[in-house]
Amino acid sequence: MTASPVASLPLSAIAKACRQAARQLAVLPTEAKNQAIEAIAIALEAATPEILAANAADCVAAQTDGIPKPLYNRLKLDETKLKAAIDGVRDVGKLSDPVGAVPIHRELDEGLILKQVTCPVGVLGIIFEARPDALIQITTLAIKSGNGVILKGGKEAIRSCETLVRVIHQALSATAVAPAAIQLLTTREETIALLQLDEYIDLIIPRGSNSFVRFVQENTRIPVLGHADGICHVYIDQAADLQKAVDITVDAKTQYPAACCAMETLLVDSAIAPTFLPLAAAALHKRNVELRGDEATQNILNTSYSVVPATEEDWSTEYSDLILSIKVVDSLDAAIDHINTYGSQHTDAIVTEDQAVADTFLAQVDSASVFHNCSTRFADGFRYGLGAEVGISTQKMPPRGPVGLEGLVTYKYQVAGNGHIVANYVGEKAKPFTHRDL
Structure with missing residues (x-):
């Protein structure tokens, strides 16, 4: 060599x-x-x-x-x-x-x-x-x-x-x-x-x-x-399109689980959880994803799917694997609060057809990348058109x-003059600056 x-x-x-x-x-x-x-x-x-x-x-x-x-x-x-x-x-x-x-x-x-x-x-x-x-x-x-x-x-x-x-x-x-x-x-x-x-x-x-x-x-x-760490979330709002929500959930978790922008926690609004979670669980089950859920999630899914009880540690864990923690929340504010508490300020997404709700999420979630109706896996220098990346800050x-x-x-800063001195710009007879953008 x-x-x-x-x-x-x-x-x-x-x-x-x-x-x-x-x-x-x-x-x-x-x-x-x-x-x-x-x-x-x-x-x-x-x-x-x-x-x-x-x-x-x-x-x-x-x-x-x-x-x-x-x-x-x-x-x-x-x-x-x-x-x-x-x-x-x-x-x-x-x-x-x-x-x-x-x-x-x-x-x-x-x-x-x-x-x-x-x-x-x-x-x-x-x-x-x-x-x-x-x-x-x-x-x-x-x-x-x-x-x-x-x-x-x-x-x-x-x-x-x-x-x-x-x-x-x-x-x-x-x-x-x-x-x-x-x-x-x-x-x-x-x-x-x-x-x-x-x-x-x-x-x-x-x-x-x-x-x-x-x-x-x-x-x-x-x-x-x-x-x-990349502890990334997807929040499914009550105004979400169900098919979009399932597709985005599956992609964010399974497209490349080892990526730092893969979803680790799924948050679901309580109003849509009974309808959405069985659909999402079926799609995730086909891809061998282990589900860990809070009590509400277990109550909805345990008759059809095995759900491991989620612990406090799960909410702050980057699995980088086919494991997903799920939590049912009562409101948009609760979802934002959870993300800002447990997230790593990497990438978080909302799925909703309500633009006002999306705007609130995008403004209040304190992460480097915030998405609306798309997978967290888009958080990548190549996909952003940067050619590549040295990392994600x-x-x-x-x-x-x-x-x-x-x-x-x-x-x-480069400054070029012709014998200019500061003394001419101070005192009683100070010369004014033009400060004109060229």
Whole structure:
């Protein structure tokens, strides 16, 4: 296996090399970055058998180690998932360059011009579990946004990640993007060391459990863009269309249960519960979903379906599996209160034909993504037209929700004058500013 350009160096040297390469990447024209992205797509297509073989070896080892089913589903990279990831690479290449935009262009005074210009963050430190396809997405977004990236994947995906980075490095070696801009760490010890490299790393993005994200936040001085649990809800309002409600419920739970935007709790208005729940339970039963319900749910369903009594813990659990907790609520306010109490501010949906009720839900549910009459599974960077995502941020400060290119740039203020000095703008004879947008 061909080593990466700086793989044998100490971590600080790797980070320094990444930062130097990132500075070169930051000033590349859009065409050069797009050429590098297309080179990666071509190389990944050519190396598909090798990548899948490495992933298969990871999967075998992970099963031997007793990997949890949800994590195994995220680890497994079949030909369909890899092709989708490569399509995502090309989609990023088609997106507008986020670097060099000018949101503000303003005359402060004659000959004194202010510009707010978008620019790369610098070097990203990405720590993620299992998903090798995430490495592909993150690398592509980093290049398009002009950022270097240091990737730390989980041990369960080490063969997949090493193969992917080697293929990416080989692709970049024939482009204007230095391979050193993309780095991979492979040991647990390097995770702790990575968090101390505030001299070289500008932003840490952890993708894992809530406890892991908190651990990262508490052990670094580097800004952290946190993506933790995905405890997502669907609320079936009394004015819901029953067929829409069943279809959305099934899709949100079963389309890909391991996804962070899969539904974990179904809330049903008491006025519609006796009619809706048997329909939903029948559809979910066909897909082998285990149901856990409150007393009202049990009373409605237990004559036909086995419903496990839900506990307080169920309302705050991300199953990432074919398990669904169900609660009957008396009102829209009760549904919103439940979501804001137990949810993770990720993605929550309402099914209703009453627009006023939907508007209230969308306004009052405190989550990064709020949906009306559609599945929570749409909460995804690719589906949002972002090309891909580095993660989904559940924090209040932006970027929030799926983080694509716009979340990987910051800005600087550029001011150009012609000998202007502040002394002329203060005092009794102060010159006025024009503050005219150009």
